[in-house]
Amino acid sequence: MRSRTLFFLVALAVGELGAAVVNPRVLLLDGAVVGPDIVAVGERGAIFRSTDNARTWQAAASLATATLTGVTFVPEGVRGWAVGHDALILTTSDAGRTWQQQWQGESLADSFLDVLALDAQRVIAVGAYGLFVTTIDGGKTWTRRKISDDDYHFNRLSRGPTGTLYLAGERGTLLRSSDEGATWKRIAAAYEGSFYGILPLDKRTLVAHGLRGRTFRSIDDGDTWVPLATPEPVLLAASLKLRSNFFVFAGHARVLLISRDYGKSLTKWENPLTTAVAELVEAPDGSIVALGEAGATLLAAPR
Secondary structure (H helix, E strand, O other), X not given: OHHHHHHHHHHHHHOXXXXXXXXXXXXXXXXXXXXXXXXXXXXXXXXXXXXXXXXOEEEOEOOOOOOEEEEEEOOOOOOEEEXXXXXXXXXXXXXXXXXXXXXXXXXXXXXXXXEEEOOOOOEEEEEHHHOEEEXXXXXXXXXXXXXXXXXXXXXXXXXXXOOOEEEEEOOOOEEEEOOOXXXXXXXXXXXXXXXXXXXXXXXXXXXXXXXXXXXXEEOOOOOOOEEOOOXXXXXXXXXXXXXXXXEEEEEOOOOEEXXXXXXXOOEEOOOOOOOOEEEEEEOOOOOEEEEEOOEEEEEOOOO
């Protein structure tokens, strides 16, 4: 009864369930494109879906109340998963319209920070203190694994165009898997601070980003790194490769950075953001959706 009551309080705070709102005024932490639609997740179990390139949003049906930090969908499919605090994993089979709890760890102190679906059967979820959980049967069973001797936070998973997986985390943690997550190899990091993502540009070119604007580029799949000059020394939490082959980075100080030369340099991109950004999504029409403290902010594509 308590979870149902909290769910409807959230729905009332951002608009009636199913009713369209211009912007869900809640903290949103991740998002994903599902065919022509966008799904975003955030605080207190909030899940929203847009069918018009982020111009309006509808609350999705879910009884979750834990903060949701990551969402992923099967490429070209309707199956999806969302993860978050309280060791919680949700699933959807209708492109994010409705959600059900699929798994919850024994310790509610565990927190997931990101999730990646390789296909309809194989999903990887990662989080705080080395949390790493996988399924190979679409979520019927989940297995916890230890892939690093250290218990540092795993912040973000990414997948390159040839299927190579990358994992970024605390204290210089960079990992790479060339066998779809079966084994992981540590990548020598360029510094010992936290990383918040590895953005694959192609099968060999990567950009890693983290605290205080620390950004590094590699042209040999992470074997060596070259530091990039950053206009602002701010935490860069999110990165996005656009269809134009521009690259955008955002973070916690209302700063947007852009690369127009394939990651060789970064410049400040002026935009009317007034709050921190946790994730960037390219909408089907090419516009950019910044998810974060202000909910969902729609930005025109850079030129």
